Amino acid sequence: MAQTKTTSSPLPRGVKNAVGRLFASVPLLGFLFGFLACVLMEMAVGDQLANLLGLSKMPVLFGIVTIFKAIAGLINTLFKGAAFDPGTLVHIPMALIYFSIVYLAPITIVTRLTSRLANSLADALQQTSLLFSALVHLGLLYAILHFWGGMNDYRLIVLKLTLIAILVTLSLNIINGYMGEFSCSHPGFMAIGAYMSSMFTVGLFVDDKVLGAAKLSFSLAYLSFPLALVFGGLMAAIGALIIAIPSFKTRGDYLAIISLAFLFIIKSLFENVQALGGARGISGQPNWATLPVIFAVVVIGFWAINNFVNSTMGKALNAVRDEESAAEAMTINTRKTKMAAFMFAAFWAGMAGGLLAHVMRYINPSMFGIQKLAEVLAMVYFGGLNSVVGSIVGAVSISLLSEALRPLEILKWIVIPLLLILVMIYRPTGLIAFREFNIRRILQPRRPESKEV
């Protein structure tokens, strides 16, 4: 959805304007058509094209991994003297060519060619209900992700993890962005969600060393998965209450400290409770976190969170953040507002944790430590505070980046923080901060003459 926001891209002005003009009259529907064309194109000719270009297989993530692998090879030679095959450097231009043919060209051509059609369709959809229109768009988006992820297992798992990251980032943004407090406990909530949902699914339906034999078995057991997720989310929200009660009793910056302590306590709790597998954790979760399930949960989470932050109830968080005494004087129950928002955020982190457990199909306490915290904080602060769009941008870009930088191994943890520092210097609140998500405006047709962007 960020593609429509060309104004916020950090490109030089000239390029930005040119790209902006090119796509000015393309509605979101048009971009979806464009992406669908890319995906279908890749399905049809991706393998042959990769062969032709001398790439071992079709690039998984738009070629960025291929490019970074070559660069990483070079860097590793320089730093560690590892053997380097100069032939891999050729992969860089080849990956770029592949990207241009499979993605850049179809998206430009198709969106331009179909823009008239897309606009009249968007027009027609606008006459129907907003819900219907949103569902059509979501259906298309799902089809794109489904085909794109279906081409490669690695791609599918990156896609799933990215969707989960979006949910986590959105929920953390409620606290660190909309409410303006600094919370460190999110991986802890994810851990609670992961463990509790696993207790539900593994405990009830799977024969397991740790949690014992299956207690129930019926063929439609996977239909109980939403229940398991919600159970995990509710448990996380109850955990959040433990932090919220002392933290929001008095004014001051207690939340950062208390939530950090909570994170450590939760982690060592799971490490030491042998009934939950101790440090080895729980494995063998049923493979129920399929792409449609994750997509649906993330969409519902996005919807609920966006509803909340746009309601007067949710905007009270901004009032509390910007001037708490004025908020109280205007009848806002500041304590209740903070507690509710904190628990709501924890609920969605717990849901995300449950999904994560069933994507990885193993969990252990070390997955939910400081490194996870750094990752989600990076997503929130990189993407932008107080913005659901920013959260999506942050989660997607940091996820892709950390996949791309994987070949750099340890250097990855130098590059990502450096990038964050740069963003903090030039855009202290993140790339797309303080922007509301107006679904009606995003779905509407775009005429060249209506010059509002």
Next chain:
Amino acid sequence: MALLQVDHMTHFFSGLRAVHDFNLAIEPGEIRGLIGPNGAGKTTIFNLITGIYTPTEGKISLNGESLIGLYPHKIASRGIGRTFQDLRLWRHMTVLEHVKMARYSQLTYGLWGAFFDTALRRKEEVESEHRAMELLSLLGVDHLADQLVVNLPYGAQRRVEMARALAIEPKILFLDEPTVGMTPEELVQIMAIIRNIHQKFDLAIFMIEHRLKFVMELCEQIQCLVFGEVIADGNPDDIQNNPQVIEAYLGKDAVEA
């Protein structure tokens, strides 16, 4: 009993006696003034009544019900609206959002409505927006509804703050130096606005004000506070001719009067 009744209120800030034996009775629809030199304890009296501080001693009641120990938001929703001397607006919110926000306690859709965008929520938000726009046009700032408050000139920000305080539908409105930093024309306008809202909502008003001319013209009763103690209480004529007031207050600001 009066609408707002304060009896023998005393407050200490760790040893410093900021307010001493303060008494007040405001009837519905009355406009009352509080004057006094800098640091006299005027704002502290507002903060004590609105629940930001709890008085060391004394009683405060609204419509006969005690306000002591209640949270500020509870006291506000009982019917005391206020503005702040140092303009406490929310920097990331638009003018309209400010006024809608102050209708928080009148919303009934709750968290469920907030999460799931229910029909009740939509209805209430629309109503709330209508009411907010009415107040904004009453204060003459409806054309600024979609602006962020930080971009507005000072006088407009003051009006937004008043509109916001009115949105809680108060029975009594506290104004802490509403004319600070205003030009003479703005002064005339704000006086008309205060008269207007006073009549329209049959509102009691309790105001702290430095410009004596302004208070003398608007208020029926005025108290003069010096070092936390009321040294004079009466109608504008009494106050103007009270030798203690002249000494403590007018002596310094005689030029302005």
